[in-house]
Amino acid sequence: MTDQTPALRLENIVKTFPGVRALGGVSFEVFPGEVHALMGENGAGKSTLMKVLGGIYQPEEGRIFVEEVQTVMTSPLQAKAKGVMFIHQELSLAEELSVAENVYLGELPRKSFGRVDWARLYAQTDEILDRLKVSFNARTRVGDLSIANQQMVEIARALTVEAKAVIFDEPTASLTDAEKVVLFDVISDLRADGVGIVYISHRMEEIFKITDRISVLRDGEYRGTLVTAETDEDEITQMMIGRSLDLSRNAAPVEVGEVALRVEGLSCGDLFQDVSFELRQGEVVGFYGLVGAGRTEIAETLFGLRTPSSGRIFLKDEELKISSPIEAIGHGISLVPESRKEQGLILGMNCRDNITLPQVDDMTAGPFVADGAEVAIFDQYRDRLQIKTPSWRTSVGSLSGGNQQKIVIGKWLAMRPDVLIVDEPTRGIDVGSKSEIHNLLRDLAAQGYAVMVISSEMPEVLHVSDRIIAMYHGRIMRKFGVGEVTEDSLVQAISGIGGDGQAA
């Protein structure tokens, strides 16, 4: 492989932002037909490196070669013209436009007089969508798609040209297992066609499944490259965070206390039906299912964002009507929402103010916001969650994806809720912090919080939960008690087979 010409080569790239040296002279290469993983902690500089390659950032120093021809990437369009395609970590789609218009944005096929050739546009797009085996078509409005499906549209974009290299920046963060299988098929097709692929992910099982080599960044420095077949998780983790991970779960015996939250026969239109469960103080209950199984909608109903069509909600045996997030928060419920960018953060606001936002009314000295108390809260959660940011004044929008997610978690932990609901809490979070957050959720339970974890990652659900509730198409299929669950039975329950309906 080494006697080949690399499809892409980066040499000594330096990029700084105010207060941060994001890349301190990083070199990296990918060969045709190779899947090259780029790994590193949140904020290590992975996305920045790829944005330099994609023409979004201009580096202060360093050189870029495409097939050993030195190139200056001044814009994404130019990068595309040179055969470098980029699937971004944060979605960048025009919600009001159709899927086809998004896929071919900026270069719609034309007829004479510059008229758009709609027939061809839709036909070409549908062809690509067929390869991706998706359930929507070229004419669907992007805003109507789930986040997972929007991610598939981003991927479709990269398949419109004969690419020399394709960069995937955490493409699976919001995909279901079935969609992942499709994505991996697409990647192996591309690889067979001799395309060089850069693959960024925090998920070890994916890395071992599809990559050939792994390069590791740490604090903006190049740490080394490993051959996937000759390494293991531990070695990678060591390189990434400088220590091994203790993946054992703190085995404190679960001391469940009183019922903190009880839901009886809750339904909301056709989103979910007849859902009953209880959450006790001191336990973590995992909600597992496919995207669209109704788990997020249940969480939103408990948080006052949706009105149930029937059913009852009890908090500590007191029946409640929760009709707004303000009321939910008042009753001691916190929700870490599914989408950090849309629902979780004010991107233009600084880190501190984002974390204290839900309690800003209580953080006062006289009529004014108490700056010192706010900074104290920020410091506390920065340390606890190891949030990497130059200062609390930095606007959240300029943090790396994983650190943004930590801000959202910190914001809701800081509320010290009785009931903590987390929806896909570790999306985009590196391995070290992920186990950190898992431990944190366990600790919270041990301190008497009731924790509800919604996740589409089976290892995560299995790891953090005491009990697991499996959902399929808006219904609870099966409830697994402590120690009852096996991977097989879980897989069966969420695909609608072998469940025992509404379990007792």
Add this chain to the structure above:
Amino acid sequence: MTDSRAKALGGLLARQGILVAFVLFMVGFALWNPRFIGIDNVFGVIRSSAILGVMALGVTFVVIGGNLDLSVGSMMSFSAIVVLDLHENPAFGPALAIPAMFAMTMALGALIGFLVGYLKLNSLIVTLGMLSAIHGLTLAYSGGQNMDIANQQATWFGVFGRGTVAGVPIPVLMFGGLALILAVILAKTPFGRKVYAVGGNGTAATFSGIPRARVVFMTYLISSFCVATAGLIQASRTMGAQNTVGQGMELEVLAAVILGGASLLGGSGTVFKTVIGVLILGFIQNGLLLAGLQFYAQFVVTWVIIILAVWLDIAAKRGRLWSPIA
């Protein structure tokens, strides 16, 4: 090396473009006509900017909250006409005319706040409609007549527009005082924080338990309070007013707010920056007048300035003056 210096300069220009352009403009004009930065002229500019400035303070809240207010000009005409009419009404007199006018103006603000905040109607449409509706209301109220105070010697009403304290004109004091109070509210109170949150990302604000509708409602109430204050100064200064006294001011106000650096997308800006924007606009218009440009040319110039400000705002976000992508 020179390259990186050029880049740094470009970055500064994009970020502080308005301030840089303003300083160059001031220096150029001062060299050409030293009277321009004379103490009299400077105070004159501040004084004549006070009415616009007071209105811009309120609109700053609305814009940071993610909305627009195009009704402030015609609302100001309404306030001025109403306060003058009630002043002449024996049942009111100046002492009752002023609170009554504030109540009526703020009722209009509450209506807009209700439509935009609670009913979630588009603020551009609502306030553009209100611009013309309030104009109609003013005409109906005045019967199309201009309003004048008959016996100007017999009233203390002129103090708001013509009075001075220790040589400083009262309109300037009111502008300064209000700016200070509103700056503190915006920067230091939980309410101010919520305005930024709602304008920055309304959905995330809702998810954080912030009553979005109420916050938007309050921004319009503040805006109408500022408009009423401006109307009071205007009516008091001239002791009379035309039905159209505030006409066209909505755009100048918006220009001042954007010049100051508030983004039209909401979520950013400060009271201090708006004050700077007001002064920049005032000095530019004054400079052009001194240069002998016709009064009417100001309308065109104001438009050019708005475009420039919006362009630089976007350029600053992109970090360069021009970019092939959005």
